[in-house]
Amino acid sequence: MTTLKEILKKEKTIFFPVVYDGLTARIVEMNGFEIVWIGGLNVAASNFALPDMGLLTLTEFLERARTIVRAVNIPVICDVETGFGGVNNVRRMVMEFEAAGVSGVQMEDQTFPCRCGSFTGTAVIPVEEYVPKLRAAVEARKSKDFLIVARTDCKPTLGMDEVIRRLNIYADNGADLATAGSPFTLEEYKRVVKEVKIPIKANCSIIDQIGLPFKQWEDTGVKMVGYMVVPLYFSIKAIEKSVQALKNGTIGDMISERASHEDRDRILKMDEWRKWAEQ
Template structure:
């Protein structure tokens, strides 16, 4: 069904092109998806890239916080389902790579085989924590350099995008985070991601110090520690890729709660139905017409 499913290389080349053409006036926007359905909704809303959120994946798969509870297998399986559901490139959270540099080699192979267009790896210890939670710890910078070098060597498709994320700002300060990002760029990272700056001045410093080394990622974590700047301002600062990681998850949570409150109050969901997709509309959304066309084409 998804045209790019049979040719993941086309999705990766497309992501490279989108990043190349992203500008100060129009950074590339990647809303978060936590499952195949939310990914389809992101695509159908007209976005050119889907971001698989680790926070949302953890919440949707096991109903728990993002504190390193999921395995590489669980994350890669979710990525594979998301890739199969959409025709646009998917960038996936790969946490710490699930171990040392040797583990990272296997992690990259798994995500690449799943068809994703790119991943980000972070320099937290294992088990990690969401980048906007307190209590983070980071590994030595030299160890992370080795992991980035291993990731770059492990990819079979040179268009597979490697994003290096550092969480060091919350632990050792902004200067250390910037120095680490420089080292990660030298090690082969395609994009740089300094997680959770807490002020616009800090975001400006990151951009001024790192711009030109590699495209920069802005994590617009809904309700997180980074100030919620406008897309125009983010572009002015020099960020090329903007993630909105958990808005879809929060919206789904709010909608489900509202529906359940109606059922509990009234005994049925009737009063809420006017605000929901119709049954027929939903089956169209998830591709029933495509199934019908395939049945006509291949049925006896």
């Protein structure tokens, strides 16, 4: 399997949807994406019907990550929110995720409990509190191929200059990749790329940005673009539409929109399982 570090060395922008279970991860892989990214919002919503407000535990994230790692043969990165505690909690978190086969984690500098970066009211801890946690994460990994992604959510309260300052400090303290919560314009991403020392991951969470041509993202210079609401928001709509049609007695009108048995078997690799069952 190609490592994340090797993927980052490629002279291109890496695009990916953000997943929440083995099925979505498998579909992402089968459609040619190079990495799988597990999002906190996505796991909270899909597994527990909870909002993205720092409500999940290390164990809950870890179990979901293990399931997804087993489902694919491409690198998996997991959002670990604020790291589940202090420096020793962060150390254990990295050890557990690396042992589970995850290829990297993203840790943010929000206060606990954290919340979705697009929500109002996000707050960040001082740099002096985040840096020891970041260093703990860097030192805890066994392999330098395990990616440490540093995220700041300071833009709404402290502004763009502080975003740049923080991400450069995080770069100096071992982060491999940097990102930021809250919506950013393409021009703001260009500035971040220009002024921060390490590669930048963009979060495509603004609805108006989802349909932008890849070329516009490539022109910003960001290294990665994660589509935070794909496939989750589209799945929610599809599920609502189908169950409402069933309730209304019109599900027959939607038959052409369903997956076929062949689609199911292809995604679940049924032929491989049947082969062993017949021995």
